[in-house]
Amino acid sequence: MYLLSQKIKLPKKISRRFPAYELYLYGEGNYAEENKNLILTGIPVLFLPGNAGSYKQVRSLGSIALRKAEDIDFKYHFNFFTVNFNEELVALYGGSLQRQTRFVHECIKVILKLYKDQEFAPSSVAIVGHSMGGLVARALPTLKNFKPEFINLLITQATPHVAPVMPLDKYLTDFYTAVNNHWILKAQDVRNLTTLSVAGGFRDYQVRSGLAFLPRLSQHSRALFVVSSAVPRTWASTDHLSIVWCKELILATIRAFFDLIDETTKQITEDPKKRMLVLNHHFVRHPAKFFEEDPETLTELKGTTQNTIWNAWRQAMVLILVSSRTRLG
Template sequence: MVSLAKAYTVTFYGVLALMVAMGIWDVFFGYEENRCSMSYMFEYPEYQKINLPHKLTKQYPAYELYLYGERSYAQENKHLLLSGIPVLFLPGNAGSYKQVRSLGSIALRKAEDIDFKYHFDFFSINFNEELVALYGGSLKKQTKFVHECIKIILKLYEGQDFAPKSVAIVGHSMGGLVARALLTIKNFKPELVNLLVTQATPHTAPVLSLDSYLNDFYKTVNNYWLLNAQNIQLITLSIAGGFRDYQVRSGLSFLTTLSHQTKTLSVVSTAVPRTWASTDHLSIVWCKQLQLSTIRAFFDLIDDDTKQITMKPKKKMSVLNHHFVKNPAKLFEETPNIVADLTGTSKWVPVKVTKWTFMAFNESYAMYFAFPLSNHRKTYSHVFCQNSMLDRHSWIYGCINSVSMCTQGVDLSWKTELLPTMKTFMLKLQDFPKLSHVVVYVPSTNGNEFVVDCEFFQLELRTVHLPVTHLFSFGLTSRQIKLNSNGLFYTVPLLNFGQIYQAFKIDIKSKCASTKVEKNNVFRLHIPWAHEDLMITSKAPTSTEVSLKLHVAQPENDSHAAVFHMFTSSECRYEITIRTSFLQILGQAIV
């Protein structure tokens, strides 16, 4: 009996060790491929050391402050006669001050494109690559040094036209937490920081609670933010890296429970428009797609009157939502002009069918395609259009009380959503009762080729509910649905999917009437309670496998279901199969 019990014990621990090993393998190797492009410097990067007061260098001998520059910019600012907008970069655990170069270089290129009408001065702090994620004893010291550096940076601009009164901060990893800790300093003036962007920062709790200093620092910072949530005016953007970042799980980067939701925005890089890629803990500082989005946002935040970052909280949040949540494939406008002139020699073409496709190639003149809505309102709930990257910001309009054409229309292009391989537009007809027509504008192409598709549909008929499989089905059972209609858009609510410990595999098989030309498809996992959407592109006909798992669990008071959106081809039919992924469940349990 003793030997039998011993055998059971050995078997149990052996199986447990195997499961742990499988979970660790999934965490370290089971993520998507790296889809980030490397950001390169077009000129040699230079880091100019800023001379600090003797008292400060004596108090913080290991820390330094640098100004980033490249060739001509570095030479022009050698004597620190600065005239730009200051941004301070804070490296994280064992991080280097040189990690500022991707943001700094892209900002320089952007400034060159507009002939330096505006430009940013990027500063960076050398924290001597301290291991603050493992030992928290240095975090208070770093925070106080950052405070002194902010005051020194602002002094560099004294006497200049449009001298800044505050700085923007970009903090990587623990650098983002240090930036938030500034508000806890006695006599700190919150107006010294006008914007905070954190990259892969574990905000809610340390990754590893290894010492009391680290835990106490987190407790101090988070308690302050919780108690003063209504009073904190600092607009904060937190960017998480997704499943490629196994060092800081993305759930730790969400500020939802720590601050007022109108002043913070937490996103995963997979959901960021024009990025749509997971980043590991280091690549988040050089991922070209993500840095481009960040710099575009910075330039859109500039106030034309002060030549500095705007002080308007509403505009800040509008800009951040434009670049990091939903991008309409248009340049940002604080007060967009929704009235558009539909004049000129363009040809007007009435379209009375419910499903319409136009292939543009070498069109010599522009055309307006007008879709009357009166007959469709009784039968259909929505109109949906998509185009394969039509190179035009405004392309879809609405006419009010028009018979066949209108000279002025409502620019509906602000409702466009940019996806990886297409621009999409969806309108709920009930929300716009005064519209008589929807108008699609196709410009002269001059050799460019693109396709525009539109259709009217009833949303209920395009919604197919899919209950997820049981947690302990171990992938042995599956559920399947078939989409046999020839629609362009489907929505598949995933019932009972809302916990972090859940993980599934979805297999999407497509069969098309014609296999000569591959069709672009975009699939999106949309999580209503968190900005952690996942985008997948594929070509039909093909078979595509998608992993479904969460960074943030569904709140108890939230009844919305996770939704799988499908932007498809009308020439194809789709079959969707879902099954539990036991391996990924183990990975979710590990993190």
């Protein structure tokens, strides 16, 4: 297998407005050769790199998704797109974030046009954003001409949603204020968008986990926040960069993607409840089995059994207290 990221030709108007940015389609080996003519039949996913990040980082997701598709004989598969921001430094300057947001908006429209003549043409794009790339994705609904239905799923990796890591620039703080105010005051605009924020945990010295919370998370029923060390079958903290290629975390993400597919439309399900069920299954309560539409109900402790357990726990606590007092005395 060899890497062959194919550059997508953009309309001249977009190229002139954003000369430093590019759009690519990820591919490997035969899969890349088959998609040379851009006759695409998969499910579009757009990867957005973060501060000084490379568009080639999409390979972590794209390669695992390709192996998974091969295992099921391409019954379903994903087309991973990625944006080249020319490794731009955006963590300290909000003006660049605004420019990147406008470019990503144009890229989404270009991506959807590639599928317009296909039998199962998608109407939305899923986005995975690393660090500031996740913030750029969250800024899309603030654009005047942006259609909320363009995105139905957003997964962010170590993204400082709450505030800048270093608020040294007024444009940057204004950008954060505009994005977070929009999500709080105009939550109706993102009501159909399912969002997952994954923090790196204690090993991420650049973006502490507290910054990865989504504003007013408790009031947004379609948003989920997790720390990588708490993700089932991952159980590991990641530093700021390795969260992009942590294999266990990537596997959880790709498994979730495939479980999100609607068999009728062959695209990511439009049911927000189903999306949250799948994300909770893979990132919160994974029971080490495949996702089921109607999982078995957990057995509840009732009556005598529950009382017995409670009494045993209370007696154990009393023994611990007595023992500690004896040692102190």
